[in-house]
Structure formats: C-alpha cells, structure tokens
Amino acid sequence: MSSDVDINAAAGKFLKLAEGHLAAYAEACVKCGQCADACHFYVASGDPRYTPAYKLFPMAKAVRRQKWPLAWLGLAPRLTRDDLAQWEELLFDSCTLCGRCTIVCPMGIDIAGIVSASRQAFVAAGLGPKDLLQAADNARDKGSPLGVTPSVLAERIDWIKDEHEVEIPLDKAKAGILLTLSSVELMKYPDSVAAMAKLLNHAGVDWTLSSKGYEATNFGYLAGEMDIAKVMVERITAAAEAVGAATVVIPECGHAYGALRWSGANLLGRPLPYEVLHITEMLARLKRAGRLKLRPTEASITYHDPCQISRRGGATAEARFLLDGFATDFREMSPTGNYNWCCGGGGGVQAIGRAAELRYQAFKIKMDQVEKTGAKTMISACSNCRLTMDESKEHWKWQGGLGSLVELIADHLAEPEAKPAQAR
Amino acid sequence: MTLLDAARGPVLQLALAIFAFGVAWRLSSLLLLPFARDKSLPRTGAPPAAFAALREILRRSWPQKSFGRASLFMTVNSYVFHLGLALIVFAFAPHILFIKSLFGVSWGNLPNNVIYAVAVVTVASLAAALIRRISNPVQRIISTFDDYVAWFVTLLPVLTGLAAASHLIARYETLLAIHILSVALFLAWLPFGKLMHAFLVFVTRGMTGAYLSRRGAQL
Ligand code: SF4
Ligand code: SF4
Numbered sequence: 016m017s018s019d020v021d022i023n024a025a026a027g028k029f030l031k032l033a034e035g036h037l038a039a040y041a042e043a044c045v046k047c048g049q050c051a052d053a054c055h056f057y058v059a060s061g062d063p064r065y066t067p068a069y070k071l072f073p074m075a076k077a078v079r080r081q082k083w084p085l086a087w088l089g090l091a092p093r094l095t096r097d098d099l100a101q102w103e104e105l106l107f108d109s110c111t112l113c114g115r116c117t118i119v120c121p122m123g124i125d126i127a128g129i130v131s132a133s134r135q136a137f138v139a140a141g142l143g144p145k146d147l148l149q150a151a152d153n154a155r156d157k158g159s160p161l162g163v164t165p166s167v168l169a170e171r172i173d174w175i176k177d178e179h180e181v182e183i184p185l186d187k188a189k190a191g192i193l194l195t196l197s198s199v200e201l202m203k204y205p206d207s208v209a210a211m212a213k214l215l216n217h218a219g220v221d222w223t224l225s226s227k228g229y230e231a232t233n234f235g236y237l238a239g240e241m242d243i244a245k246v247m248v249e250r251i252t253a254a255a256e257a258v259g260a261a262t263v264v265i266p267e268c269g270h271a272y273g274a275l276r277w278s279g280a281n282l283l284g285r286p287l288p289y290e291v292l293h294i295t296e297m298l299a300r301l302k303r304a305g306r307l308k309l310r311p312t313e314a315s316i317t318y319h320d321p322c323q324i325s326r327r328g329g330a331t332a333e334a335r336f337l338l339d340g341f342a343t344d345f346r347e348m349s350p351t352g353n354y355n356w357c358c359g360g361g362g363g364v365q366a367i368g369r370a371a372e373l374r375y376q377a378f379k380i381k382m383d384q385v386e387k388t389g390a391k392t393m394i395s396a397c398s399n400c401r402l403t404m405d406e407s408k409e410h411w412k413w414q415g416g417l418g419s420l421v422e423l424i425a426d427h428l429a430e431p432e433a434k435p436a437q438a439r
Numbered sequence: 440m441t442l443l444d445a446a447r448g449p450v451l452q453l454a455l456a457i458f459a460f461g462v463a464w465r466l467s468s469l470l471l472l473p474f475a476r477d478k479s480l481p482r483t484g485a486p487p488a489a490f491a492a493l494r495e496i497l498r499r500s501w502p503q504k505s506f507g508r509a510s511l512f513m514t515v516n517s518y519v520f521h522l523g524l525a526l527i528v529f530a531f532a533p534h535i536l537f538i539k540s541l542f543g544v545s546w547g548n549l550p551n552n553v554i555y556a557v558a559v560v561t562v563a564s565l566a567a568a569l570i571r572r573i574s575n576p577v578q579r580i581i582s583t584f585d586d587y588v589a590w591f592v593t594l595l596p597v598l599t600g601l602a603a604a605s606h607l608i609a610r611y612e613t614l615l616a617i618h619i620l621s622v623a624l625f626l627a628w629l630p631f632g633k634l635m636h637a638f639l640v641f642v643t644r645g646m647t648g649a650y651l652s653r654r655g656a657q658l
Contacts, residue, residue, distance in 0.1 A: 039469045039646065043639040046586050047517065048577040049510045063576040084464060085631050117651075118658060121517075122636060123499050123644030277654055280478035290480070329482050329655030353657050 025140035026094050029077035032132040040124045041078045044068050050116035050126060055357050056109045059376040065109050067116035067126040073102050074133050099142055106133050107144050108370035112237075112270075112362030113322040118354065127327070131362075134239030143238060144367045151234040155243045158250075159198040160234045160366070165226040171201050172208075172224065179209035182216055187223035192297075193260035193289075194222050195231035195251060197268040199398040207267060207398060210425035211294060217428050218306040222264075228254030231265050232399075233274035236282075237363030245282045248275060255289045263289050264297045267421055269321030269361060269397040272328055293324055294421055295396050299333040308429035315344040317390035318420065319381070319404070320355040321397035334396055334420060341424070346388040356380045358395075360403025371406070378407035385415050392416035394423055443612045446619040454623035461630025462638055469642060482655030495648020495658060496641055512571065516564055523561030527554060527597065551604075558601050565594050585632045592628050595621040 033041055050067035051057045057065040073094060080091045114127040137143050150160035157164050163171070169185060176183050184190070194215065200207045215222050228250035235243025255263050265272045274282075276291040292300070301307045318334055325331040331352045338345045348355065359377030364370050381404065385393045393415060395401055404417050440448070486494070502514050528534055532548040539545040549557075569590055572578045599621045603614035629635060651658055 034472050036472070036474055036646065038472065039639055039642045042469075043636055043643045044581075045633055045636050046572075046578060046581045046583075047510070047513050048575060048581060049513060051577040052510055057577070063580040066577045066581055068581045082468065083631070084461065117647060121499055121502075121514075122640055123495060123647040125647050125650065128650075277479050280480070281475070284478075286478050286480065326656060327651075327654070329651075329657075331657065 019141055020096050020099060021140045022094060022096055022099065025073075025099060025136045025142075026077050026080070028136035028139040029074050029094070029133070030081055032135060033074065033078045033082075037074065037129055037132055038078055038082065040126075040129055041071060041075045042082075043122045043124055044071055044075070045122060047121060050120050053115040053119040055111075055113070055115075055359060055377040055380055056373060059359075059379055060373070064105060067110075067120075070102070070105050070110060070130050070133070071124070071126060073098055073106070073136070074129050077136070099137060099140060102133075103137060103142050103144075106130050106137060107147065108364060108367050109373055110362060111322070111357045111359065111364050112327075113357035114327045115322075115354070115357065118326065131239070135241060136239075138239040144369065146368050147234070147238045147363050147366045148240070150363075150366045151238040151240050151243045154230060154232070154234045155246055159201075159230045160232060161198040161202050163198045163201055163230070165229075168196075168201070168224075168226055168229055171205070175205050175209050175212075178205070179213075181209050181212045183208070183212045184223040186226055187258065190221050190223035190258045190260055192220055192222040192262045192264055193228070193251070193255045193258055194224055194264045195266060195271070196224065196229055197232050197266050197271060197398050198230060199232070199268070199402055200266060203402060204398050204419065206422055207419050210419070210422040211264075211266060213425045213428065214298060214301075214307070214421065217308075217430070218301045220301070223258055223260075225254035225258060227257055228252070231268050231271035231275070233271060234363065234366065236274040236278065237270060237366075241282065244274065244278070248279045248282045251275065251279075252283060252287065252289075260289055262297075263287075263291050265291060265293050267294055267396045267398050267401075267419055269323035269328070269399060270363075272330075273323035276328065293328070293330055293333070293396070295324065295333040295337060296330055298421070298424065299336045302337060307424075309341050309424065310427045310429050311341055311343050312423065312427050313343050314392060314423075315346065315390045316342055316392045316394055316418075316423070317346045317348050317385055317388045318351075319348075319358065319393050319395040319400060320352055321395060321400050322355070322357050322361055324396060325355060326353045337420065337424065341427070344390075346390045348384040348388055356384060358397075358400040358403045359407065360399060361397075365399050365403050371410075374403055375407050375410045378404065378411070381407075382411065382413055382415065392418050394418040394420045396420045441612070441616075443616040443619075446616040446623070450623050451619055454627040458626040458629055461627075462635070465630050465635060466638060466642075469639075477650075477653065479653070481653045485653050485655050488649040488653065491652030492645030492649045495652075496644045498648075498658070499644050516567055516571070520561050520564040520568065523557050523564060524593070524597070526557050527561065527600070530554065555601070555604060558597055562594065562597055562601070565590065565597070588628070589633045592621075592625045593634070596625055 054065060054067050077094050080093055083091045110130045112127045112131055116126045153162055154160045172183050172185050233244050233247045235247055251263060272293045280287045359374040530549040531554045535545050535548050572582055599618040602608060603618045
C-alpha cells in the first residue's frame with residue numbers, strides 16, 4: 016500500500032465522528048450475525064466478509080484504541096494501513112447504505128450510518144475509489160458529476176423542450192417551486208425530465224429550474240467529502256432563495272432526497288429556508304388536491320422502493336398512494352416497502368466501476384422478486400436505481416421491463432397539455 | 440479468613456465496585472458527549488424523540504417479521520440463554536436471599552429443581568452458541584477474542600453454581616466460594632467488553648428509534 020495514506024488522519028476522523036453520536040453504535044455489536052441475511056451483497060455472494068457487522072470494524076477499532084478503559088494495558092491495537100486497505104472495498108464497493116441491516120439488528124445499530132461516516136475517515140486518509148471521488152470533484156468544479164455545466168444544462172433543456180414539445184421554465188425570476196434534476200436523468204433519461212415538466216404544467220404549478228442550483232445528486236455526500244456535500248446544498252439553497260421558492264422538489268433520485276431532506280440542514284448549519292419534497296411526495300400532494308387527472312393503466316407493474324425514499328426516507332406510502340386507483344394491475348414484491356431489497360447500486364456504488372460484478376450479483380435477488388410477482392414491468396422512483404437495473408438487466412439479458420413511476424404517470428394524463436399554464 | 444469469607448466479602452465488594460464504576464464511566468462517556476442537534480425538519484406527525492426511542496427499545500425485543508426465518512436458530516437460542524440466565528439469577532431461592540442481604544428487597548422464587556433444569560438448558564444453549572460462533576462462517580469472521588471471553592465468563596458462574604448445588608467434586612464451601620468468585624469475575628469484566636451490551640442496548644436502540652422516526656420511517 017502506498018505510503019501517502021495518512022493513517023493518523025483516518026484515526027482522528029473516526030474519533031471525531033464517533034464523538035458526534037456514533038461511539039455507542041461502534042461498541043455495541045454482539046456479533047450475532049443476524050445482519051448478514053439482510054445484506055444483498057452477503058446474500059448474493061455468500062462471502063462472509065460482506066456481513067454488515069464486519070463493516071463496523073475500522074470504526075470500532077479506532078474508538079476502542081482511544082476510549083476503552085483498559086486500552087493502557089496494550090490490548091487495543093492501533094488501526095493499520097493494512098486494515099484500511101482491506102476495508103476500502105467493504106465500505107465503498109459493497110455497501111449501498113441501504114439500511115436493511117439497521118432494520119434487522121437486535122441491538123438497533125445503524126450500520127449504514129457507520130459506513131457512511133467511515134467513508135469520511137477513509138477519504139481523510141487519502142483513500143476511496145477514484146471514480147467515485149472524481150464524480151464528487153466534478154460536482155464541485157463543473158456543477159454536476161457528469162459534467163453538466165450551466166451552459167450544458169441550458170442546451171439539454173432546449174433540446175428536451177423541442178423533442179417533447181413541453182414548456183420547461185429555466186431561470187424564471189420568481190417561482191413558488193424550484194425543481195432540481197439529476198444529471199443521470201439529463202444525460203440518460205431525458206424523458207423523465209420532460210415527464211416532470213408535463214405533470215407540473217398540467218397541475219398548473221408555478222415552478223422553475225435554476226442554473227444557480229440544479230444538480231440534485233450529492234456525490235460529496237456519497238464519497239464522504241462533506242465539504243463538497245455542503246457546496247451542493249448551498250447551491251440549491253442560493254437558487255431557492257433567489258427565486259423565492261417555498262418548496263424544493265427532488266426528482267427521481269433516492270440519495271438526493273436523503274442528502275437534502277435529512278442532511279441538508281445539518282450540512283448547511285441552519286434549518287433549510289424551504290421545504291424539501293421528493294417528486295413522488297409532490298405528485299401525491301397534487302393528487303390529493305385533485306390536480307392530477309389521470310387515465311388508469313392496465314399494465315401489470317410492480318414498484319421498486321428506492322431505499323433512501325422508503326426505508327430511510329419515510330416516504331414509502333406516497334408511491335402507493337399515486338398507484339392506488341391508477342395502476343389497476345399493481346403487484347407488490349415480497350418483501351416490499353421498508354423491507355425492500357436494494358437495486359445494488361445505491362450509496363455511490365453505481366459510480367464505482369470495479370463494483371459492477373457485485374451489482375450484477377445483487378440484482379439477481381431483484382430479478383427473482385419481480386418474476387415471482389408475474390408483473391411485466393418494474394418501475395422505480397430513482398434514476399440511479401434505474402441505471403443500475405438497466406445495466407444489470409443488460410448483463411443478464413433479462414427480459415423484464417424497467418421504467419419510471421413519474422414517466423408512467425405523465426404518459427397517462429387525462430387531458431394532455433389541455434391547460435398548460437393555468438395559474439393557481 | 441476462609442476462601443468463602445474472602446469471596447463473599449472483599450472480593451465480591453471489589454467486583455461490585457468495579458462493575459458500578461465501570462458501567463457509570465462507560466455510559467457517561469457516551470451519554471455526556473455533545474449530541475449534535477438535528478436541524479432537519481421532522482416529518483409531520485413524527486412522534487417525539489423520547490417516545491420513539493422508548494418504542495424502539497421495546498419493539499426490537501421481538502424479531503422483525505420479514506426477517507423471521509433469517510438466522511432463526513440464533514434468535515431462538517439467544518432468547519433461551521438470556522431468559523435462562525435471568526431465571527437463574529432472579530428466581531433461585533438462595534440468590535433471592537443473597538440479593539435481600541445486599542439490598543433488602545426480595546420476591547418469590549421458583550422450585551430448586553426447576554432452576555436446576557433451567558441451568559442445564561442454559562448451559563446447553565450457551566454451548567450451542569459457541570459451536571455456532573465457531574462453525575458459522577459469518578459469525579466466525581466477525582467474532583473477536585472479546586466474544587469468547589464474554590462467553591467464558593458467562594458460562595462459568597452457571598457451571599460452578601450447578602456444581603455447588605449438586606455438592607459434587609469438592610466440599611460445598613469450596614464450591615460456593617468458587618461460584619462467588621466466578622460471579623465476581625463476570626461482574627468485574629462486564630463493563631469492559633461486549634457484555635456491556637446489557638446497558639448499551641438501550642442506548643443504541645433508542646438512538647436509532649429516534650433518528651429514523653424523525654424521518655417518518657416505519658421501523
Ligand atoms: S446498508 Fe445495506 S448494503 Fe450496507 S451493509 Fe447494510 S444491508 Fe449491506
Ligand atoms: S445484527 Fe447487529 S449486533 Fe448482530 S452482528 Fe449485526 S451489527 Fe452486530
């Protein structure tokens with residue numbers, strides 16, 4: 016291992032984070048092994064190294080070395096470079112921060128939270144997968160992990176407007192709602208952007224995009240680079256304040272929701288001056304207010320819960336509410352909702368090239384779940400899940416259909432474009 | 440002073456002092472940390488943190504239904520030895536008398552023969568836990584020396600207690616002294632290793648309950 020790994024920086028960071036609130040988690044594991052069966056990486060591979068509890072080790076070791084009352088006896092060894100080298104793959108490639116293990120642990124240890132924090136210590140030491148870190152750097156330097164600068168944004172939006180014949184306001188001076196985008200959608204799933212625009216226009220919402228803050232994804236957060244994570248939150252906040260938006264809408268992206276809705280204020284250091292809604296929450300709100308007129312669909316579909324929206328985000332019910340009465344042949348997978356299996360590519364794993372094989376393996380669980388429902392198509396509300404699943408589908412030459420909840424709804428508007436800008 | 444006098448007197452007192460001081464130290468070193476206040480807006484309708492914490496502490500005492508079949512053996516076996524230990528400590532007549540002599544409170548007991556049966560089952564259950572820890576690849580890789588120490592100091596009082604009660608091998612007074620010494624070892628070690636989970640379980644379950652309930656996540 017190269018000598019530029021700063022082991023002291025890692026140890027220091029571990030301690031600092033532990034003092035935040037994680038020390039109890041790091042010390043409480045009874046090594047029962049229950050969490051293994053909750054983790055798709057263990058279940059798909061059978062490799063005991065992927066056991067969630069094993070991912071606690073570096074943090075636990077650093078804390079024990081410093082805090083254990085008997086450490087002075089020399090019984091608490093130091094964290095070594097070797098440890099960090101061994102655990103890098105476990106903390107980055109083979110954890111999607113999905114939080115399934117957190118749900119099953121009899122001690123209630125939030126393993127996903129420890130992994131997320133441990134990544135910060137690894138990055139402080141100069142470690143971490145290069146491509147994930149590059150995505151975070153791109154976000155800071157160019158505005159988006161995929162290099163979507165404000166001018167690329169304007170070009171893409173113009174193109175989507177023409178292609179889909181839909182009105183997409185960019186940089187309106189004032190708007191009640193600021194919509195953000197995931198660059199995965201902009202570059203790979205532009206239909207999804209058009210779909211959101213159609214729906215918001217259909218409901219007569221006063222909304223805009225802003226070139227000051229458009230990127231919803233937060234790769235700083237995923238890569239353990241909290242300074243970059245903060246920059247991303249600051250950009251959206253500046254944009255929302257500039258247009259006077261009371262609400263910021265996160266598109267179909269799971270971690271983007273978690274990063275802004277649940278960590279945004281803590282990163283910013285003050286409460287967010289706006290409410291944060293995932294697009295499914297926004298649409299559910301419109302549906303409740305009678306502002307979404309839909310034609311039902313008879314297609315047989317099942318719904319993949321993005322972990323950060325359902326299990327870790329608390330918005331499990333919104334997608335069901337949207338599907339209720341709309342998708343007449345909706346079939347739940349088992350398990351589903353808060354217990355749903357992860358797509359295999361959350362938590363930044365999608366951006367780690369060398370983790371591809373692991374993702375494919377994890378997706379086998381998903382394919383099996385979908386096949387058991389007999390549904391033809393699995394829709395989701397996260398473009399990162401979707402990208403992961405599209406790639407895995409391709410790898411396995413799987414026949415199942417994949418899609419987006421928002422696109423499905425937009426394709427079934429009862430009065431398409433009938434009242435594009437009815438102000439309410 | 441006989442061995443029994445020493446065990447019952449100064450040794451046990453020292454062990455209790457280490458236990459009390461150690462537990463207090465470790466809990467306070469965790470709980471007195473400055474908790475960063477969560478600035479995110481709680482989901483509408485989210486319960487107060489204290490309620491959510493308490494609810495999670497209780498709720499996690501039952502296995503999650505969707506994971507019911509996962510590690511079924513571990514779940515069942517863990518209930519068996521935890522309940523077994525609790526019954527032995529708190530429902531055996533001599534123990535109740537001893538607790539009364541220390542703290543002045545007492546309650547009803549179970550017949551001795553029942554307790555002996557419970558103790559045998561507990562020993563078998565602890566043995567099974569060890570076999571599983573060694574033979575199951577997942578448990579083996581996550582186990583450290585501390586896990587085996589914890590196992591050993593837990594088993595010892597049960598075994599020595601059974602030996603003392605059955606008057607086997609040696610004089611009753613000697614066996615009783617050894618039993619009390621093994622209890623002292625258990626108490627003195629508890630704050631320093633994984634046995635501390637007896638207290639930490641309230642902290643970690645509570646923290647996670649409060650943290651996820653704030654988000655409106657149904658656990
Ligand atoms: S958070 Fe998910 S991926 Fe990570 S260890 Fe837990 S179950 Fe596995
Ligand atoms: S389920 Fe919890 S206590 Fe059991 S091994 Fe996993 S992290 Fe440790």
